[in-house]
Amino acid sequence: MEVPRSAVNGHVAVLPYPGRGHINPMIRLARRLAARGLLVTVVLTEEWLSLLSDSFPPPLSAAVRLRTIPDVVPSERGRGADFASFIQSVLVRMGGPVAALLAELDPPPDAIIADSMLPWAPLIAHRMGVPVAAFFPQAANVFLAFQELKTLAVGRRQLSELDQTGSDTIPGNGDGFLDHLPKAASGHLADFITHSAGEGMLKAFMDGIAWFSTARCLLFNSFEELERRAFDQLLRANLSVPFYPVGPFVPDAAEDEEAATAPCCKWLDSQPKSSVLYVSMSSFLPVSGEEIKEIAVGLRMSGHRFLWAVRDATNTVRELIGEKGMAVPWCDQPRMLRHPSVGGFLTHCGWNSTLEAIDAGVPMLTFPLMWDQYPNSKLVVEDWKIGLRLGDEEKDGVGREEVARAVQRLMELDAAESKELRRRAMELKERSHAALREKGSSAMNLDAFVNHLLGKAD
Structure with a gap:
């Protein structure tokens, strides 16, 4: 059903990077914009439209x-x-088809919101004569780390070396944000070299997001109360464009209801309160069979109940995990985290997973595999103190005994350490929910952003 033109206050085109961790929050952003009277067109690949049926069952808003x-x-x-x-x-093949599609939209868009990792977006907006906003899909602390690195004027040769040796070779600067740089090297992703021969991920990413300085404004999938120090620093830094923390973009209760009848939900319904560790790691990174085995045996050795979303939920995996565990190839993660039986989350620490755990008030056991998952883990464990770190950042992989000990520390509900993690996690949950309520920081920031993007405010 099309929305009558007279019923909308403007038309915004939303351009996500083609990955689940980018698309899901931007569709939730589209929903919130539609609730404010805007017509929103989200541009996806054909494959991603078919993949989204699990995450966003119809109907979406008509807007x-x-x-x-x-x-x-x-x-x-x-x-x-x-x-x-x-x-x-x-970077090379996607911009042309997107431009052609936008040119045919009726009504034409009044503005564009693009993932900051799509450097061709501002050129399309310029040709169409409309403003463009950049959506940064990672933590504000990570954004600031890149800005500090840029300020240090690290040369091309030095950046190339960092891509080979890892961003941890840059010394942190005490009260600064360089400690939150993503880790450019990963044993879980052997080919971490990108579009230009010899150019590594660190420099490529910095170059790719540099266009934000030409945008009308910058959006963060975060909220003021979560990354207060980072946002205060951005204000002091006199960023060249206005910025708006408008997150977290997590599923609402209506999305939860769609998943309530899944088999894993029925299994959780039969478990005691806060007794289950939910386990889910990267949706696309390859994890070796040996590592899967060590994790499976370690979970069993811990003696605690767990639900494991693992792509290769083979009979071998099911045999390894024992009677207290359940392994499934996929389940609705936000719904699982909100279930009252879930009391912990073993996660790779992707930004969306981190925000979903915070929204659910669930403490984390972090096991980062690549890129911004390492600084996200640092935020969880060291800054917010709502989780524990599994493994050693200096080495890839983890042993079964280490897994068992870490799970026991997190899931011993009567232990003082576990109680404190849960108390702090519940505090952040309340702040997360408050940010999205009427007059909450993110709700008000989104209103201000809409007015600024569409030229309704100075």
């Missing part, structure tokens, strides 16, 4: 339209196997 371009990027199912080709396709 949120999903439009597709051809599958000009490699399949999501093989993204982790050849990440370099995937990034190159996004």
